[in-house]
Amino acid sequence: MTRACIIGAGGLGGPIALALAAAGWRLRVVDPDRVELSNLQRQIQFATADIGQPKAAALAALVRARHPGASIEALDTRFEASTADAITAGVDVVLDGTDDPATKFAVGDHAVARGLPCVIAGVLRYGGTVFAGAPDAACYRCLFEDPPGADQAPSCADAGVLGAACAVIGGLAARAALGLALDQRGAGTITVVEDLRRGCRPRTIPFDPRPGCACGAARVHRTASTR
Amino acid sequence: MAKVRIPTPLRKFTDGKEEVIAAGASVRAVIDELERMHPGIKTKICDDSGAVRKFINLFANEEDVRFLQAMDTPLTDKDELSIVPAIAGG
Numbered sequence: 001m002t003r004a005c006i007i008g009a010g011g012l013g014g015p016i017a018l019a020l021a022a023a024g025w026r027l028r029v030v031d032p033d034r035v036e037l038s039n040l041q042r043q044i045q046f047a048t049a050d051i052g053q054p055k056a057a058a059l060a061a062l063v064r065a066r067h068p069g070a071s072i073e074a075l076d077t078r079f080e081a082s083t084a085d086a087i088t089a090g091v092d093v094v095l096d097g098t099d100d101p102a103t104k105f106a107v108g109d110h111a112v113a114r115g116l117p118c119v120i121a122g123v124l125r126y127g128g129t130v131f132a133g134a135p136d137a138a139c140y141r142c143l144f145e146d147p148p149g150a151d152q153a154p155s156c157a158d159a160g161v162l163g164a165a166c167a168v169i170g171g172l173a174a175r176a177a178l179g180l181a182l183d184q185r186g187a188g189t190i191t192v193v194e195d196l197r198r199g200c201r202p203r204t205i206p207f208d209p210r211p212g213c214a215c216g217a218a219r220v221h222r223t224a225s226t227r
Numbered sequence: 228m229a230k231v232r233i234p235t236p237l238r239k240f241t242d243g244k245e246e247v248i249a250a251g252a253s254v255r256a257v258i259d260e261l262e263r264m265h266p267g268i269k270t271k272i273c274d275d276s277g278a279v280r281k282f283i284n285l286f287a288n289e290e291d292v293r294f295l296q297a298m299d300t301p302l303t304d305k306d307e308l309s310i311v312p313a314i315a316g317g
């Protein structure tokens with residue numbers, strides 16, 4: 001049975017968890033935040049009664065209610081250097097659906113260091129992107145070398161997110177994880193949904209490892225240490 | 228000339244338009260033309276030295292321009308230039 005951890009139990013984490021639980025995966029959802037009223041428009045896994053509850057536990061409870069046999073664990077932990085190994089212990093795939101650029105890069109870096117397939121999803125207004133990576137393919141930093149500064153990337157709170165866009169991007173992220181688990185299918189790609197108002201089809205763009213990216217050294221190091 | 232796909236965070240410069248046709252025979256020339264048409268957009272794509280910002284990627288017809296000729300990658304009117312930024316929302 002495939003095991004995954006989902007970093008972020010919000011707008012993307014919700015649809016990702018529901019899709020992967022329905023596929024029979026064992027899940028660990030990780031989020032330090034509590035449900036707020038302003039989340040409900042896009043984080044459709046939560047109801048008014050969940051306001052004030054830890055997001056990870058509330059999401060796990062919903063998944064269990066739908067799938068009584070589901071194996072899902074909730075951690076109200078922030079993903080950071082000191083918690084990363086515990087959060088990803090024993091998993092086959094790591095997914096990020098947080099709203100924080102630094103966390104996305106940290107998840108990508110950790111996946112490279114530990115040789116884990118990973119999916120990093122982002123949503124903004126009417127569209128979003130889903131990155132899929134695996135140990136032998138390009139990493140998130142092969143594509144984006146560094147996170148944007150605070151003034152360079154609009155956040156959901158500033159720019160807004162169409163609630164339905166979370167379902168689309170979350171669904172694509174879950175699909176990407178299923179492909180990676182199957183045979184690393186789709187590794188080293190970014191899938192872009194430009195604007196749902198135009199009914200855009202997702203475009204999946206493959207890209208190669210970037211010469212000089214730190215993932216190259218990590219790959220060599222891993223190969224040497226597993227010999 | 229190329230069709231440029233404008234990502235969500237930059238559409239405030241293009242009056243909300245998702246696609247802009249811009250003249251120019253290379254990525255650099257097309258971005259400069261984009262700036263002429265929509266002032267302010269270039270500094271969001273490129274840093275002060277004119278290089279593409281690190282959290283942004285440019286694809287010419289779905290090929291990463293860093294593996295082509297970067298800003299000198301030629302473009303024709305059949306080509307499409309996609310600007311893909313790292314998106315953080317979730």
Ligand SMILES: [Zn+2]
Pocket residue numbers: 138139140141142143209210213214215216
């Ligand atoms: Zn890399």
